[in-house]
Amino acid sequence: MRVLNYLELEARLQRSGIGTATRQQRRALSPTDVEVVKTPWNGANPAEAAFRRAVGGRFFERVDLAHCNLVGPGSAAVARRAIRTGTPLVLHAHITREDFAGSFRGSRAVGPVLERYLRWFYSQADLVVCPSEHTKRVLSSYPVDAPVRVVTNGVDIESLAGHEALRDRYRSRFDLDGTVVFAVGNVFERKGLTAFCRLAERTDYEFVWFGPYDTGPHASPTVRRWVKDPPENVTFTGWVDDIRGAYAAGDIYLFPTKAENQGIAVLEAMACGNAVILRDIPVFEEFYTHGEDCLKCDTRSEFEAAIDRLASDPDLRARLGDTAATTAREHGLDRVAEELRDAYSDAQRLAGAEHTTD
Structure with missing residues (x-):
């Protein structure tokens, strides 16, 4: 089977969760x-594809799915062509209205419009893929008018070795000492930025957030505030060249x-x-x-108590960490490959037949 696994704006999304998920899909399928x-396109870009078409070749790649x-818009164009050619x-639902809120400046205000767009966009698919049953329920609430199947994003365990x-x-490198409480990923309020900083203010531990942040016009005021004036025991590292170092x-x-x-x-992690x-969320x-394999909390006092408990009990940290590693192995790339291949077979069946673009 020849599959177009497409991520528009790929160069700009290398540091995002969507970029990581896409790379993991491709590595899992390799x-x-x-x-x-x-x-x-039949080439590195539309211009190269147009040249190949001009000399008797194809403009678009030949794919089965x-x-x-x-x-x-790039994904919408691919979807339209897929529908037109059978x-x-x-369509992979990495984005929902709910998880977009609190990510960028104005993200909450565009929520209703985004939900309507996503309902239309995802409903074009023969099959929608999403990473959790929770997301599947969210899509059903819009509602999305297409079958939805859960496929884990997985984790590339080998890359963390x-x-x-x-x-x-x-x-x-970051002048860290003692017990270090940390987060990894893009710095967004939706990911609990304020809670992270407030907890740091109430403790004596070092807090570090490994990951890029934006202080430009797209950044939320909350992100700009905390990054420019963090608590004394909080470090925002920005992009790190080897994410393994953060987890170490x-x-x-x-x-x-x-x-x-x-x-x-x-x-x-x-x-x-x-x-x-x-955080204890659905x-x-x-x-x-x-x-x-973890501790879950609802309130600030629960988070604070959990941090103190783990900081003072290395045996508990080790036990939770060992069980967590077992949990992570259940989401390895072999599972991603199996679930994706099953999803592709489902999509072909739902589309009514196997097709190759002209």
Whole structure:
């Protein structure tokens, strides 16, 4: 099977969760019988495709199925062509109104319009893929008029190998000492930025957020405020060249996020054996168990108590971390490959037949 696995604006999304999820899909499929094509054009870009068409070649790549990972105009164009040519179409619901809110300046204000757009966009698919049962319920509430199937985003465990060796280097690089409470990923209020900083203010531990942040016109006022004037014990590192160093340098992974579709960074932290504290939100109920592979909290006092408990009990940290690593292995790339291949087969069946574009 030849599949277009497309991520528009890919160069700009390398540091995003969607970019990570897409890379993991492609890596998961690489040892299978699915041949992945990354661009819809017969060439590196439309100009090259036009030249090839002018000399008797094809403008578009020949594929058996189209799989889009974003919702912008490029993906909409791919979807229209797939529908026009009878090519089975899979649309990946990495974005919902709920998880978009609190990510950028004005993201809440555009929520109603975004929901209507997403309802239209995803409803074009032969099959919608999303990373959790929680997201599936959200899509049903819009409602999206297409079958929806859950496929884990997974975690690339192999890419995290050797992280332990980076601990001293990254702790020295960011002047870290003692118990370090940390987060990983883009700095957004939706991911619990204010809660993270407020907890830091109430403790004596070092808090570090490893990940890029925007202080330009697209950034929310909350992000600009905390990044420009953080509590004394909070460090915002910006982009780090090797994410393994973040998971090595930290001791307690704190993720007080308000909304997620799954959370790849949580799986990465678990894969590295970190003790994890999560906000007790619905999406985490289907993946993680309080007291076994993580601690879940609702209130600021619960978060504070959980941090103190883990900081004072290295045996508990180790036990939670060991179980968390087992949980992460259940979401390895072999599972991603199996679930994607099953989804592609479903999409072909739902489309009515296997097609190849003309």
